[in-house]
Amino acid sequence: MAFPAWFDQKFGPHTVPLYRDEVRNTDAQVETLAGVAGSAAAGPLLDLCCGWGRHALALARRGYRVVGLDGSRYFLEKLSAEITPADRLRLAPVRGDMRCIPLAAGSMASVFQMYTSFGYGTAAPDDMEVLSGVYRVLKPGGYYLLDMINWTLARRAFDGNFEEEYEEFDVVEQCRIDPRADLLRIKRALLYRDGRRPHIYEFEIRMFSRARLAAMLEDAGFRVVDFWGDFNRGSYKAERSLRMIALCRKESG
Numbered sequence: 121m122a123f124p125a126w127f128d129q130k131f132g133p134h135t136v137p138l139y140r141d142e143v144r145n146t147d148a149q150v151e152t153l154a155g156v157a158g159s160a161a162a163g164p165l166l167d168l169c170c171g172w173g174r175h176a177l178a179l180a181r182r183g184y185r186v187v188g189l190d191g192s193r194y195f196l197e198k199l200s201a202e203i204t205p206a207d208r209l210r211l212a213p214v215r216g217d218m219r220c221i222p223l224a225a226g227s228m229a230s231v232f233q234m235y236t237s238f239g240y241g242t243a244a245p246d247d248m249e250v251l252s253g254v255y256r257v258l259k260p261g262g263y264y265l266l267d268m269i270n271w272t273l274a275r276r277a278f279d280g281n282f283e284e285e286y287e288e289f290d291v292v293e294q295c296r297i298d299p300r301a302d303l304l305r306i307k308r309a310l311l312y313r314d315g316r317r318p319h320i321y322e323f324e325i326r327m328f329s330r331a332r333l334a335a336m337l338e339d340a341g342f343r344v345v346d347f348w349g350d351f352n353r354g355s356y357k358a359e360r361s362l363r364m365i366a367l368c369r370k371e372s373g
């Protein structure tokens with residue numbers, strides 16, 4: 121399966137600074153993920169679409185065995201550059217596509233998919249393949265935590281033109297919602313202050329309501345345990361939560 125043309129533009133070195141605000145949440149998120157995973161003895165974890173491994177590496181350093189799978193060549197190189205020989209005993213970075221997870225059935229104790237990594241770089245019909253793949257690799261009794269932006273709020277807030285300042289560049293972007301396709305289309309330019317050529321790319325993300333996501337998770341075989349609105353396990357509220365975090369379980373037997 122091929123990645124779309126914009127994939128390496130979007131998930132490359134230029135875009136790392138764009139995660140600036142989100143990265144501040146990492147420690148609190150890792151705490152919650154460890155709570156979901158439970159004991160490290162339960163088995164290995166999969167960080168699906170792990171990026172440069174901000175969660176995967178922290179979990180490995182807490183004693184979990186972790187597979188970090190991502191499609192971005194650059195993000196995995198960045199992760200590999202940070203890993204020490206001791207980390208390598210517990211963390212395996214894998215370049216791959218979430219649509220065909222290269223792991224054995226029932227091999228993972230928990231699967232985490234963080235920061236709206238679902239509905240990206242894939243066609244809509246592939247979404248069920250991703251969820252079925254996660255279900256397949258999970259052990260019976262294992263948890264799948266899928267962390268998404270709250271699209272009910274975001275689809276209102278993101279329809280427009282935006283500018284934001286970063287250390288090296290300004291970001292100028294045009295965001296358009298296509299309500300019929302449930303798509304957010306973004307044209308983005310990073311305008312460097314040092315006179316470098318602007319980095320310009322376009323991409324799209326599919327948006328999901330809670331009801332739609334819950335139905336898909338159930339179709340894939342999961343029991344939806346809860347929807348949180350934040351990493352303190354607060355209940356999801358469509359009108360005010362920033363996140364929509366689905367916690368699901370592959371029931372045993």
Ligand SMILES: C[S@@+](CC[C@H](N)C(=O)[O-])C[C@H]1O[C@@H](n2cnc3c(N)ncnc32)[C@H](O)[C@@H]1O
Pocket residue numbers: 131168169170171172173174189190191192195216217218219233234235236237240241242
């Ligand atoms: C918004 S980033 C989140 C990264 C990471 N989970 C985090 O929280 O820092 C989305 C990630 O999904 C990955 N990704 C998107 N589509 C993918 C696919 N089809 N297969 C594997 N990785 C994919 C990207 O490379 C990127 O690292």
